[in-house]
Amino acid sequence: MKINHNIQALNAYRNLAQNMNNTSKSLEKLSSGLRINRAADDAAGLAISEKMRSQIKGLDIAERNTLDAISLIQTGEGALNQTHEILQRMRELSVQASNGTLEEQDRTAIQNEVDQLTFEIDRIADTTQFNQKKLLSGSEQGTAFAEVNSSQVAYAGNGTWQGTVNAAPSKxxxxxxxxxxxxxxxxxxxxxxxxxxxxxxxxxxxxxxxxxxxxxxxxxxxxxxxxxxxxxxxxxxxxxxxxxxxxxxxxxxxxxxxxxxxxxxxxxxxxxxxxxxxxxxxxxxxxxxxxxxxxxxxxxxxxxxxxxxxxxxxxxxxxxxxxxxxxxxxSPVTTTSASTQLTFSGLPTASDAVPYAGDELIIDGQTIRFSERTSGSTATTATINIKDKNIFEVLDSIKSVLETKKAGGAVPAMSSVDVVGSTLVLSTDRTDDGASNGLDISLKDVDFEANKDKDLELDMHIGANASETLKITIGVMDAAKLGLARAADGSYLTAGVNAVQGVDVSSTEAARGAITRMDQAIRMVSEERSKLGAIQNRLEHTTLNLQMSNENLTSAESRIRDTDMAKEMTNFTKNNILNQAGQAMLAQANQLPQGILQLLK
Known part of the structure; x- marks a missing residue:
């Protein structure tokens, strides 16, 4: 018999400690309801479960996206419903105006109503929005390589912004x-x-x-x-x-x-x-x-x-x-200069909001061209090579060109030029003379498109993964696109330009021609509404599919992640009994060395 090492007690203690550890795990699973509380519980199961959770959360958001898409379509289609009503009324008026019993003043009254209804079609197209996104007036215009913060520089069409910046007079x-x-x-x-x-x-x-x-x-x-x-x-x-x-x-x-x-x-x-x-x-x-x-x-x-x-x-x-x-x-000059900021963004090949080869910046008659080679400079033109340059290098080149031009007597209206981050800051001390005394600024973006006559294209993300998208196209539904808008001279306009007057019903012949135009417009709106209705039906099925996929995937993830309470309660009961038995046996093992005292008497 030995007293230095109580092997029986150590054995009992080891088993008791293991049982208590198992009991602790059972309590954790029972209290959390999860079979996997940490990676050590099931490393492979945890990895699979986390991937499933990503899919489940993605499906939740995709379902919301799909419902938003349905709401967007309902908004656009609801507006077109009113456009249909207006077109039907305009057709009635055209039929009425084509009757030979009417006098000139009668047709004038009809023309006035037709004009107002045409203006309303344009208003509906211009103001129908979902989350501030216009739905019936076509795509938003492109993004220029620089944004000018002055209201004196405005978009002039064909990818060009221009204007003359003046300082406030001080005398x-x-x-x-x-x-x-x-x-x-x-x-x-x-x-x-x-x-x-x-x-x-x-x-x-x-x-x-x-x-x-x-x-x-x-x-x-x-x-x-x-x-x-x-x-x-x-x-x-x-x-x-x-x-x-x-x-x-x-x-x-x-x-x-x-x-x-x-x-x-x-x-x-x-x-x-x-x-x-x-x-x-x-x-x-x-x-x-x-x-x-x-x-x-x-x-x-x-x-x-x-x-x-x-x-x-x-x-x-x-x-x-x-x-x-x-x-x-x-006074043509002022003591307080006015500053104008041209903010650039990104790198020359990153997006549309940067200078590309062919873009131009014209400051006070001096043209700065962006190119992938340095050539073509003249007394009033400078070329900046943008190849492999970041935006900060391009801006430094612009500043250098303008400073050189000013030192040579050019750009007299520019009092200073500076670069702050990705912003070109131009200052002028010239007041407005009603002609060209101020700082002339022109920005030409060759790949800019004013997409007002193009259909609105929206990519709806309707799945949990990157590639699961649906493209929705909504056509331009203004009066010009429907063939009903006229300019002041009576010519018919193209899409993207609001009507000055409606379709001509001022004579019997014109009114009969208007009936044909109305039929065509009604057909176009019907086709657009039918297309949107079909997409809405598809999205409703998409929503049901997402809900079912979410349910099934959640069930699969539950089988991996959640604990079986009945089974775990059985393990807890077993471990609890083993803990009590282990404690009793440890107490008995600790009593064994006392038997040696009998030998020492």
Missing amino acids: PASVDLVFDQAVGALSDTTNPSQIEGKTFIINNKKYEVVTSAAPTNITTNGNIAVKVNWTTSTTDAGKISNVNNLMTAIKGAVELNDPVFKDTVANSKITNATDSAPAEGTPFTGKLTLSSSNNMSVADGKKVSFSFTGFNQVKAYSPDTTTAVTTLVG
């Missing part, structure tokens, strides 16, 4: 009105007076000089009164006084009656005429500078005109020059 527009000794010498005593009743026009308002008894602010001729103290004089001093009084009166009348010049104390000013020499008859001038209340561009200044044709002794000049003008003169 008021003004004009110098010059009065010389000839004005001051006008007589107020002759009959008629040379100064009384003189008129001039500023900003479409007619002013009249009044030197007699003080009138109201409006003269008897209906003009704005310019009340001035005037003395017929032959001396320089008298003439100078007349000129200065006249300038003060004009300034006060204009600022009082024209909001363009209101509150311009800090802007408008008078440079009084002065007697610079003792000798009589020495020439002199006085200058009245009228400036706008607000900052004005060149184009805004051109809207404010001057006319002194009835008062030709007064001259209008561009500020501080002797250049004759007939409008306010705004």
